[in-house]
Amino acid sequence: MAWVNYKINNWLLITTENCLYKSGQNYIIEPRITKLLAFLAKHQGIVFTRDELIENVWDGAVVSEQVVTQSIFELRKTLKKMDEDHWIVTIPKRGYKLDIDVQQIYVDPNTGFKLEEFHSSHEHTNDTSSHASFPAGPMTRAFNETSKEAPSSTTTSSNNVKWNHWFFDICILTMLLITLVFISWSNEKITPPTTILNPRLINIELAQQSSTNQLYSIAKIIKNALFKSTNYISSFSEQPNAGKTLSLYVNQQHQLHIELFNNISKTVMLQQNLHLDSKNSYIIIDSFLNKLIQSLNYNHQQTQSHITLTNPTILYGYLELPSVINNDGHTNINYIKQISKLIKLSPKNSYLLAQRYLAYAIILTINNKVTSMPTLMNYGKVLVKSITPNQQLVSSEIYDALALNDLYQGNLTAAEHYLSLAALQSQQNTALRYILLGKLSELTHQRQQANEYYSMAMYLSPSQETLQLCQKLVFISEINIAEVTPPH
Known part of the structure; x- marks a missing residue:
């Protein structure tokens, strides 16, 4: 053929x-x-x-x-x-x-x-x-x-033509093979380009062998402080192009060891051992946060408070709270029980009430517990009552909780107002706030804007938890979140 x-x-x-x-x-x-x-x-x-x-x-x-x-x-x-x-x-x-x-x-x-x-x-x-x-x-x-001439009638002439073509091809193929070998040998000498590191991206690493509730809580406080007071993006998920690494572990002297390492210059930018107890936790952590932010923002001069909980007993109890999402990806209702005990010690503490409200909303969303919505609504009412008229809140998380509460009730104007106030309290938005902005944009028929907000949330916190919140928090999203999920 x-x-x-x-x-x-x-x-x-x-x-x-x-x-x-x-x-x-x-x-x-x-x-x-x-x-x-x-x-x-x-x-x-x-x-x-x-x-x-x-x-x-x-x-x-x-x-x-x-x-x-x-x-x-x-x-x-x-x-x-x-x-x-x-x-x-x-x-x-x-x-x-x-x-x-x-x-x-x-x-x-x-x-x-x-x-x-x-x-x-x-x-x-x-x-x-x-x-x-x-x-x-x-x-x-x-x-x-x-050839336009008549073909030869002899077999010998035809065979000669065939062999001439085969000989020509063999020579060409040999030259090509030599060229390919030379190119391969040359490429071996070329050093592959190194990964370009992002100087404003920080990996937060917790030593698994010494990981405790207190260690994880301090890491979250550090992460929130970085979002509020700097332009640095920090993440618990390992980013291979991170320009800096912040590692936390408990050393042999039972002290909390924190080290900020510059992956670009291969130097230690900050290193400190913290000894915490129920009396000095606020002073020690707040002092460290100021040193950390000063080392990152080289022109940072002003010393300010980065911790909302100033009561030493309440703060130490807050540090002992378990995480809302366990390492296996399951929700932890015990967090609600533990923070409710702290709220009994300080019933009007808006920060604790906001944290409980946000945590319970996350748990209900991931577990699809619609029947528990009345409890969430009750937590929202208690939070709103704790806010006095014209009160200047010092934590953007409180504004986030108030905005989420209004989104559930369909008060879009109020939700937008609280999210704008939250933005004023922080240098940049957290993943949760981007999700809330995405929900508000979707409800106001701004699908493209909502798509970008969900993308930013997934970029800042590329986890299954973030994906589920984008899809199901407040309402089922009509946007295919999987299409906007960035690869990691």
């Missing part, structure tokens, strides 16, 4: 070698892309739907229309490199066609000589002398015009 190849606008599609060739230029393409282009070339000018392409190019295999779309995209990408991206034309609501002049070329597989040539887009003619010969190349022996 003869080979079929195609001359497309002065390019030669060699189907047996999966390449497009012209005057020394050679583009290797995947076999499925070759098959797709060959099919369109064979039926030049005819429009095919995706289903028809699946039936003919993929032989009816079970593939989605997306596979066809992706293959067309890859084919156009190759054609663009060849300055031939106008070949493929999309017919809206119908399909695709090849809109360019095409010749089919049949080749004898035994001799490598062309048998015949005809235009698929013009009338067939046996007068091969009217066609311009295609430029010769190292891999195109199969397409060279035979």
